[in-house]
Amino acid sequence: MKRIATALSLALLLAFSAQKTAWAQTLQTVKQRGQLICGANGTLAGFGLPDPQGNWTGFDVDFCRAIAAAIFNDPSKVKFVPLTPANRFTALQSGEVDVLSRNTTWTMSRDTTLGLDFAAVTFFDGQGFMVHKSLKVSSALELNDASVCVQQGTTTELNLADYFRSHHMALKTVTFATADEAVKAYDSGRCDSYTTDSSGLYGERLRLTSPNDNIVLPEIISKEPLSPAVRQGDDSWEDLVRWTHEAMLDAEELGVTKSNVDEQLKSANPEIRRLLGVEGQFGQSLGLTNDWAYRIIKYIGNYGESFDRNVGENSPLKIARGLNALWTKGGLQYGLPVR
Amino acid sequence: MAAIADTPVLYVRTAPAEQLLPPPASSGLIGWLRANLFSSFGNTVLTLACAALILWAVPPLLRFLFIDAVWSGPDREVCLASPAHPEPGACWAFVRVWLSYFIYGFYPIPARWRVDVFFAALAFGIGWLAWLSAPRRDLGAVYVFIVLPVLSVVLLYGFPAIGLPAVPTNLWGGVLVTIVVATVGIVASLPIGILLALGRRSELPAVRWLAIGFIEFVRGVPLITVLFMASVMLPLFVPQQIEPDKLLRALIGVALFASAYMAEVVRGGLAAVPRGQYEAARALALTYWPMMGLVILPQALRVTLPNIVNTFIGLFKDTTLVFVIGIFDFLRTIEAARGDPKWATPVTATTGYAFAALFYFVFCYGMSRYARSVEARLSRSDRR
Numbered sequence: 001m002k003r004i005a006t007a008l009s010l011a012l013l014l015a016f017s018a019q020k021t022a023w024a025q026t027l028q029t030v031k032q033r034g035q036l037i038c039g040a041n042g043t044l045a046g047f048g049l050p051d052p053q054g055n056w057t058g059f060d061v062d063f064c065r066a067i068a069a070a071i072f073n074d075p076s077k078v079k080f081v082p083l084t085p086a087n088r089f090t091a092l093q094s095g096e097v098d099v100l101s102r103n104t105t106w107t108m109s110r111d112t113t114l115g116l117d118f119a120a121v122t123f124f125d126g127q128g129f130m131v132h133k134s135l136k137v138s139s140a141l142e143l144n145d146a147s148v149c150v151q152q153g154t155t156t157e158l159n160l161a162d163y164f165r166s167h168h169m170a171l172k173t174v175t176f177a178t179a180d181e182a183v184k185a186y187d188s189g190r191c192d193s194y195t196t197d198s199s200g201l202y203g204e205r206l207r208l209t210s211p212n213d214n215i216v217l218p219e220i221i222s223k224e225p226l227s228p229a230v231r232q233g234d235d236s237w238e239d240l241v242r243w244t245h246e247a248m249l250d251a252e253e254l255g256v257t258k259s260n261v262d263e264q265l266k267s268a269n270p271e272i273r274r275l276l277g278v279e280g281q282f283g284q285s286l287g288l289t290n291d292w293a294y295r296i297i298k299y300i301g302n303y304g305e306s307f308d309r310n311v312g313e314n315s316p317l318k319i320a321r322g323l324n325a326l327w328t329k330g331g332l333q334y335g336l337p338v339r
Numbered sequence: 340m341a342a343i344a345d346t347p348v349l350y351v352r353t354a355p356a357e358q359l360l361p362p363p364a365s366s367g368l369i370g371w372l373r374a375n376l377f378s379s380f381g382n383t384v385l386t387l388a389c390a391a392l393i394l395w396a397v398p399p400l401l402r403f404l405f406i407d408a409v410w411s412g413p414d415r416e417v418c419l420a421s422p423a424h425p426e427p428g429a430c431w432a433f434v435r436v437w438l439s440y441f442i443y444g445f446y447p448i449p450a451r452w453r454v455d456v457f458f459a460a461l462a463f464g465i466g467w468l469a470w471l472s473a474p475r476r477d478l479g480a481v482y483v484f485i486v487l488p489v490l491s492v493v494l495l496y497g498f499p500a501i502g503l504p505a506v507p508t509n510l511w512g513g514v515l516v517t518i519v520v521a522t523v524g525i526v527a528s529l530p531i532g533i534l535l536a537l538g539r540r541s542e543l544p545a546v547r548w549l550a551i552g553f554i555e556f557v558r559g560v561p562l563i564t565v566l567f568m569a570s571v572m573l574p575l576f577v578p579q580q581i582e583p584d585k586l587l588r589a590l591i592g593v594a595l596f597a598s599a600y601m602a603e604v605v606r607g608g609l610a611a612v613p614r615g616q617y618e619a620a621r622a623l624a625l626t627y628w629p630m631m632g633l634v635i636l637p638q639a640l641r642v643t644l645p646n647i648v649n650t651f652i653g654l655f656k657d658t659t660l661v662f663v664i665g666i667f668d669f670l671r672t673i674e675a676a677r678g679d680p681k682w683a684t685p686v687t688a689t690t691g692y693a694f695a696a697l698f699y700f701v702f703c704y705g706m707s708r709y710a711r712s713v714e715a716r717l718s719r720s721d722r723r
Contacts, residue, residue, distance in 0.1 A: 042667065045678040052437045052676075054445040054512075081509055082665045087571050091665075094574035180688065187685065206683035209420060316415075316680035 026098055026230070026237040027071070027287050035077050038064035039097035042082030045203045046311040046319070047103050047123075056080045059310040060101040062300050063122060063228060067099065067244050069299040070292040089114050092231060099230055099241055103199065106227040118227040119241040124323035124332055126220035127159050128198035130205060133213045135192055140219035147172035149182040149191035159222040160195055183207060197224055202317040220323065240286050247293035249335030250275050251302035253326055258301035261294060274338045282338055293338070303333065403428045404693060411435060418684045429690040430682070437676045441694075444512015444667050453494045453503065454515050460490055461522065469709060471716065484526070495519070508586035512667035514698075516586070520593055520658040520668065525651050527594035532601025537631065539606055550602070557599035563660055565592045570664035589661045597654045604646040608639030641717050648710035652703045670695050 030036050040061055041048030048058040065075035083091050083102055092100045093115055103125070104110075106118040129140050129148070137143060140163075150157050152175040164171035174191050176182040179200075186194035187208045196204065198220060205211045228245075230238045251257070254272050256264045264272050273279040276297075277290035284290060300306055304326075311319045325331025363369060376386040407428025409418050418430035434441070443451050464487050467479035495515075497505035511519070538550030557565070569588040577583075612635050620630040640647070662671040673691040676682070 042665075043671075043675045043678055045680045045683070049678055050440060050445065050675060051679075052440050053448060054440055054443065054510075056445075079507070079509065082667060084663060084665050086567075086663065087665060090571045090575065096574055203678060203680055203683065206415070206680050207685055207687065209685050316683075 026234045027240060030071060030098055034072070035079050036064060036068045036071065036099070037079045037081060037097045038067075039083045039088055039091050039100040039102055040064065040080045041102045042080075044103060044200075046315060046317045047199065048080075048082075048101075057310070059123065059306060060103060060226075060228070062306045062310060063101050063244070064099065066248060066296045066300040066306075067241060069295045070240070070244055070247075070286075070288055073289075073295050075299040089116065092116055092229060095231070098237075099228055101228040103226045104229055106225045106229075110229075115232050116229045117232050117238050118229050119238055120245040121225040121227050121332075122245055123199070123226040124220075125197050125199045125224035125226050126323070127156055127195060127222040127224070128201050128220055129193050129195050129217045130186070130201050130214055131193045131217060132189075133215055137217070140217045140221065141167060141169075143193060144169040145172070146192040147174055147190070149174050149176065149186040149194045151175070151179045151182050151196065152177055155222070156196055163221040179204070198322075199226075199311070199319065202311075202319045206316060216320075218320075218322070236287060240288070243286060243336075243338075244296060245303075246336045247275060247296055247338070248300070248303040248306065249326070249333055250338060251293070251297045252304040253328065253335050256297055256302060258297060258299075258305055261297045265294070271338070280339070303335075403689075405429075415682050415684050415687075418682070418686055427684070427686050429693060430684060430686050431690065433676070433682045433684075433687055433690060434694050436682070437672075437679075440513060440676060441669060441672050442514045444515060444672060445510040446506060446512065446515065447510065450497075450504065450506055453497075453506075457491055457494045457515075458518070460487060460494075461518070471713070488526075491519075508584050511586060513672045514669050516661070516666060517655075517658050517669040519586075520590060520661060521655045523590045524593045524597045524654045524658070528597035528601040528650070528654070529647070531594070531598035533605050533636070535598060535602035536605035536609060539602065540609055554599045554602050557596055558603070562593070562596050562657055563663055565596055566660060566664050568592075585664065586666060589664060589666055593654070593658065593661070597650065600650050600653075601647070604643050604650055605639065607646065608641075608643035609635065611642045612638045644710060644714055644717070648706055652706055655702060655706070656699060669698065 038061075040056060041058070042056075043049065044058070046058055047060045048056065051057050061080065064078050064080070068078045069075040071077075081091065081097050083097070083100070088100055088102055088104065089110075091097050100116075103123070104118075105125075106121060110116070111118055129143065131137050131143075131146075135146075137146075143164075148160060148171065150160055150173055157173065157175065160173065161171065174182075174185065176185060179196065182194060182196075183204050185191060194201075194204070198216065201216050205214055205216065208214055228241055230241055250271070251261075254264075254269065254275065256272060256275065261276070265276055265278060267273060267276075270279065274282060276294045277283055277292065281290060283292040286292060301309070304312075304321075307321065307324060308314045311317045312321065321329075321331060323332045325333065327334040360366065361370070364373060377383045405428070407424070407426055408431050409424075409427065409429070410431050412418065412432040415433075417432055418427055420427050439448075439451075443454055446454055464479065464483040467473050468476065468483055473479065493501075493503065495506065495511070496508070497503045499505055535550050535554055538546045539554065541547045541550070566589060569592045570585060573583070573588060616634055616638065617630070620634040625633065659668055659670045661668050662674075667675065673695050677688045677691045
């Protein structure tokens, strides 16, 4: 009996360590497969959504393409797996996807208990307010005594109550079971304001009868840092995912864009030279070639370009940069130095 | 005597009386109305209530779906309210632009002809079997149950050896997935269900208990749980390398689930066949399988036909549940598309759902009509 138990535990141990090594070499696996597998949303405009031809588009989607560009010099070598909020973490844990890039909020409990690591905040999201222009309100602090449409039973509802209480404002909440109903009610004038995460707010605005008669207020009342996630235990893979984001940020800060990246190769600026791999061996230390960041920018563009194209000025959503502006422009996006 | 014969008998008519029209109140349109709609006080009230309901609901619906609808355009602007178009109707332009995605999902565009061929082959097979007086229906059955599955896998999944590049199932979507899941569920559930029903009535205890155990277990859990188990739990238990395909997992889950329900439907039919039929079959020296195949099942299935079709229709609609494991079926593709900021308008979601309702209605009503015509044909023997 004892011998059987020992054998069993040995087998288990072996199985686990085998799994561990399999996970420790995500980059190796991806290279062998010839394809990155990326868990994406599939139903969120601007972040992960197919177009009518069935091509994936969006900010989170382009992030995966950037990783593929860095590894394969080909942004199309990604297989996107649409995930639901319910199955996204198991898909990552079980190895069904290599990276989860699906507007996932980085929270302490997720980071510490789910066996995964968050790589970098690619989008600072948070709860915002939309109001009718006719209300002539320009700040959420002027919403005293306002009625607010909100989806029932969400953290959004709790944040709303907290915010109004801490600012000593009277609040009339009007709750609805689904976001669709809440938006409809707001559109028909039942509430002065509608609140949800600001990334969703801009999309909802387009569904209103007259989008231009509504504005999104500048205040963000909750923290929803969205970050791509990888399995815990493969630090070099996490590094690669993190530095994909940092490279895109650095490129924006240094003025390296999709269209000028080839000229920038000749730049005398040492920071640009290190970023684009003209100097130094930074790509090799990630397990890639030294022109890894050049490839990202060549195919996807810098952070600002991806932002503008998918969710910002050049997209129908027109989300303001806000917290996602570079730190030099009053935002929170701070590219770590390549050196 | 002759004189009497010559004298015309005055009280006997020589020509038939002229036919009178039935009283106007019992014939023609008025008669029909009186007989069918206003035969009693209660019926009159019901008729008026229904007429009011139709008048209340149908004109706005028609106005939304057709009269005020926008049929074509490049983007959301055409579907927004404008001075010329104060109350925008359905935005069919959105459906037109997204239609190929609704049908094929992410299926690569150069390979979409394969899906079309699959649809045609499937329609041909169903037509062959469904048209009761078609020639060589035995060949049709071979085609549908043996040739078609192989052909479908080769066409849809691909077979690089003959120049059809592989298309992994994560790219399948839309109507394609709905049809594949529903067809596999329907085609698999009937034979498996019949076997389970026979197993449950078997005299062999092992077979009986296995069948009962399976049926009761599967019926005891919701389909959504079966799908979740298949999609979320399974990958945690098996090594990464042999992870079964996600769509395949859903197909197996749906097929097993439908089989358990089908088994109970068929069992009801078996119970309805009089005991004398079994005894008569035995008396003719038929063994178990010929008895079942030639005597019992034909009668049992005829009785249960409405229920079988009911299960099929339920299954067809249940296929939408595969969205919980991240498979984009027809309904899910519409849900995804309605978020497209290029087309987001107040009427986009409504239009998408109206289109979905139309699609499911056409299929389910088609199935139900076909079942009724088969029932009518089968019940002719009862009227003899």
